[in-house]
Amino acid sequence: MSDKPVLTTTAGAPISDNQNSLSAGPRGPLLMEDYQLFEKLAHQNRERIPERVVHAKGWGAHGTLTITNDITRYSKAKLFAEVGKKTEMLARFSTVAGEQGAADAERDVRGFALKFYTEEGNWDLVGNNTPVFFIRDGYKFPDFIHTQKRHPKTNLRSATAMWDFWSLSPESLHQVTILMSDRGLPPSPRFMNGYGSHTYSMINADNERFWVKFHFKTMQGHKFLTNEEAAQVVGSSRESYQEDLFGAIEAGDYPKWRMCIQVMPEADAEKTPYNPFDLTKVWPHGDYPLIEVGIMELNRNPENYFAEIEQAAFSPSNKVPGIGFSPDKMLQARVFSYADAHRYRLGTHYEALPVNRPKCPVHHYHKDGSMNFFGQQTGNVDAYYEPNSMNGAAEDPAYAEPPLAISGDAERYNHRDGNDDYVQVRALFNLFDEGQKSRLFSNTAAAMQGVPQAIIDRQLGHLDKVDKAYGDGVRAALAAAAGARDAAE
Ligand code: NDP
Numbered sequence: 320m321s322d323k324p325v326l327t328t329t330a331g332a333p334i335s336d337n338q339n340s341l342s343a344g345p346r347g348p349l350l351m352e353d354y355q356l357f358e359k360l361a362h363q364n365r366e367r368i369p370e371r372v373v374h375a376k377g378w379g380a381h382g383t384l385t386i387t388n389d390i391t392r393y394s395k396a397k398l399f400a401e402v403g404k405k406t407e408m409l410a411r412f413s414t415v416a417g418e419q420g421a422a423d424a425e426r427d428v429r430g431f432a433l434k435f436y437t438e439e440g441n442w443d444l445v446g447n448n449t450p451v452f453f454i455r456d457g458y459k460f461p462d463f464i465h466t467q468k469r470h471p472k473t474n475l476r477s478a479t480a481m482w483d484f485w486s487l488s489p490e491s492l493h494q495v496t497i498l499m500s501d502r503g504l505p506p507s508p509r510f511m512n513g514y515g516s517h518t519y520s521m522i523n524a525d526n527e528r529f530w531v532k533f534h535f536k537t538m539q540g541h542k543f544l545t546n547e548e549a550a551q552v553v554g555s556s557r558e559s560y561q562e563d564l565f566g567a568i569e570a571g572d573y574p575k576w577r578m579c580i581q582v583m584p585e586a587d588a589e590k591t592p593y594n595p596f597d598l599t600k601v602w603p604h605g606d607y608p609l610i611e612v613g614i615m616e617l618n619r620n621p622e623n624y625f626a627e628i629e630q631a632a633f634s635p636s637n638k639v640p641g642i643g644f645s646p647d648k649m650l651q652a653r654v655f656s657y658a659d660a661h662r663y664r665l666g667t668h669y670e671a672l673p674v675n676r677p678k679c680p681v682h683h684y685h686k687d688g689s690m691n692f693f694g695q696q697t698g699n700v701d702a703y704y705e706p707n708s709m710n711g712a713a714e715d716p717a718y719a720e721p722p723l724a725i726s727g728d729a730e731r732y733n734h735r736d737g738n739d740d741y742v743q744v745r746a747l748f749n750l751f752d753e754g755q756k757s758r759l760f761s762n763t764a765a766a767m768q769g770v771p772q773a774i775i776d777r778q779l780g781h782l783d784k785v786d787k788a789y790g791d792g793v794r795a796a797l798a799a800a801a802g803a804r805d806a807a808e
């Protein structure tokens with residue numbers, strides 16, 4: 320007898336031989352009754368689950384949020400209840416376009432998804448490392464994502480599709496400029512900010528509503544890779560983010576972010592020169608300064624990547640009392656999309672998986688369903704409908720949000736009407752020093768390689784509207800790249 324645990328079937332019976340299948344004679348064919356052989360092969364065939372339709376490549380870790388500043392005047396959410404309070408959380412970072420095996424150091428927006436296990440349910444903030452997005456209406460999300468994924472015939476990524484869509488969708492310019500700037504290629508998630516990006520709401524104990532934006536400022540400082548450096552990194556390791564994040568946490572060098580909010584009184588939303596619910600716009604810090612909330616620290620690597628990161632299900636629909644939605648059309652579309660994706664990708668009871676399971680009591684009347692291992696969670700075995708007389712779980716009106724005044728005729732409003740897609744991009748462009756501008760020009764030109772001239776010209780027209788120096792800078796970089804290609808031929 321060895322001191323190793325005995326290998327068993329999934330039904331718990333000890334296995335005598337895990338090396339040799341059961342055959343008729345030493346050279347003979349296999350016997351149908353070798354159930355364990357078929358069990359192993361069948362399980363292997365089921366090891367893969369669908370990868371996320373976007374943000375398939377990711378890296379994650381567990382951590383804590385510690386509150387450093389009292390924001391209870393804005394939100395009654397339990398995780399903000401007092402200075403010093405710690406809440407357990409999970410983070411998953413990702414690239415958007417690449418598949419599960421994509422190289423880490425590729426130019427792309429990075430996902431910044433957070434799950435906070437609060438006493439009143441899980442709060443998920445599913446953001447990016449950018450404060451804005453490419454589109455402002457979720458109706459366009461599948462079209463946009465098709466341009467980021469593979470061409471149906473060539474099965475290659477298509478720069479033509481990307482610039483065609485972007486140049487026909489000027490609201491994308493803010494995000495495209497960030498993507499082509501230094502922030503578009505951090506060397507690891509440790510060196511980038513996170514943003515909730517959308518406008519959310521906070522509700523305080525007096526049931527007053529505030530509009531809010533969330534920011535997570537890296538305390539490691541910003542770093543970036545040039546395209547050339549990234550090519551070298553990818554040439555030596557396709558897993559540079561996993562190595563860096565996992566390695567830093569394993570070595571006790573825990574990455575931290577300063578969580579901040581911008582707060583807008585509810586009535587201000589009528590007065591701002593921009594639509595505060597437009598995801599292609601930021602709220603200027605001068606108008607709405609950052610207010611510190613706490614420190615987020617990642618300090619525990621997953622024991623099992625698949626169970627804790629691949630099976631993690633982050634959804635903007637997961638909100639808790641004291642934090643709410645806003646009229647942002649993109650956010651509204653996302654409230655539907657994620658839970659639907661999770662039911663498909665992970666199964667009906669994905670919220671009951673250990674990594675998604677709230678660390679507070681859960682009561683609902685959903686019944687049965689595949690892989691239901693928890694029976695029912697209604698609070699009483701006889702209560703399987705509601706209302707009931709068995710003291711099963713019941714609603715509590717104390718959690719109602721204050722009413723939100725909404726008006727207007729039902730219509731498909733043109734989201735481009737009255738929207739200036741250039742003014743905030745100009746503010747960003749003016750922040751860049753000469754080196755940052757020069758890399759913005761050359762990164763843009765590099766990404767345009769092989770794109771038909773008419774599409775490039777349409778995009779240059781948008782850049783000129785931001786600043787003639789932006790358009791001219793990219794023109795010069797395109798000419799330099801073409802000259803270098805000619806010389807090489
Ligand atoms: P501020 O000067 O107060 O803020 C500028 C912001 O730009 C900082 O948050 C800074 O982030 C960030 N930043 C610096 N370099 C880059 C880059 N390459 N890509 C993206 N962000 C960068 O000005 P305003 O608040 O008036 O905003 C001016 C412009 O700055 C905006 O139009 C927007 O493009 C950009 N910005 C604004 C943010 C906001 O919430 N107001 C957030 C992020 C960007 P950090 O402090 O972490 O270095």
Ligand code: HEM
Nearest residue numbers: 371374411430431432446447452457460516652653656660
């Ligand atoms: C992942 C839809 C916009 C950030 C996903 C997934 C879907 C999706 C279906 C896969 C979910 C899963 O399988 O777990 C959409 C739709 C959008 C939209 C329909 C627009 C209407 C955005 C925006 C952001 C964002 C604006 C950021 C501000 C993310 C992140 C992930 C993700 C970070 C990965 C989450 C994880 O790590 O598991 N999105 N998305 N998405 N999305 Fe979006």
